[in-house]
Each structure stands twice: as C-alpha cells, then as structure tokens.
Amino acid sequence: MFRTILQELLLSSTLTARDLIDRLSALDPDTPVCLAINPLFPLRHDIDDVIAVQDALGRTTVYVTESGDQQAPVPPEVTVAAGWHEPTEAPRRVRTGIAAQ
Structure with a gap:
C-alpha cells in the first residue's frame, strides 16, 4: 500500500x-x-485514562483522555516551550507618591 505525501506529513507530525x-x-x-490544552486559553487538565482502539483497517491509535476538570492555568514557560506564546515579561510598575523609608 502506497502512502500519499499528506499521509506521510500527518504521520511524521504525530507523536508516537x-x-x-x-x-x-x-x-x-x-x-x-497532566495535559496542557487550548493554546488561546491554556489550562491544565488531569489525565483520566489511556485507551487504544483499532480502526477499520486494523491500525491502532492511542487516545489520552482528560478528566473533564480544568485544574489551573498552564505556567508561561510551558506555553512558550510549546510554541503557543512568545516570551513576555510583566511591565515594570513604578510606584509614585510613596515616601522612601
């Protein structure tokens, strides 16, 4: 069976x-x-199960399922490492009107 270029691209980008x-x-x-889900609003999800299923051609695919509970925001270093966001720094705050001690 010959694979198409699209199939090769899809397979090469899929984590095995x-x-x-x-x-x-x-x-x-x-x-x-845990899982980091949704690049636009990244939240941490706990993993619920790992399930392997076979398609009609007998090929196995593994699915990692999440528990359905959003736990917390994903740390910025994760979103940067995943390529979802650019590294950023919080703007410096300058306090005025506070006497030096």
Whole structure:
C-alpha cells in the first residue's frame, strides 16, 4: 500500500507511543503528568485514562483522555516551550507618591 505525501506529513507530525515513552522515561517515574490544552486559553487538565482502539483497517491509535476538570492555568514557560506564546515579561510598575523609608 502506497502512502500519499499528506499521509506521510500527518504521520511524521504525530507523536508516537515510542516518542512518548522515550520522553517520559527520562523523568522520575513518580513525576505527575497532566495535559496542557487550548493554546488561546491554556489550562491544565488531569489525565483520566489511556485507551487504544483499532480502526477499520486494523491500525491502532492511542487516545489520552482528560478528566473533564480544568485544574489551573498552564505556567508561561510551558506555553512558550510549546510554541503557543512568545516570551513576555510583566511591565515594570513604578510606584509614585510613596515616601522612601
């Protein structure tokens, strides 16, 4: 069976189980894992389950499901590393009218 260029592009940009295992194996096994979802309003979600299903052609795809509960905003360093946002710094605040002590 020949793959089209589009199929090759889609497959090459999809994280595989091997990729995920390699990345996670470099970490302490007791490190919590969660999902960062929605680049425009990034929130942390807890992982609920990992489910493998087969399509009509017998190909397996793994789905990582989330619990449905939004936990907290995703830290800025995560959104920058993911390429969702540019690095930014909070503007400096200048306080006026406060006597020096």
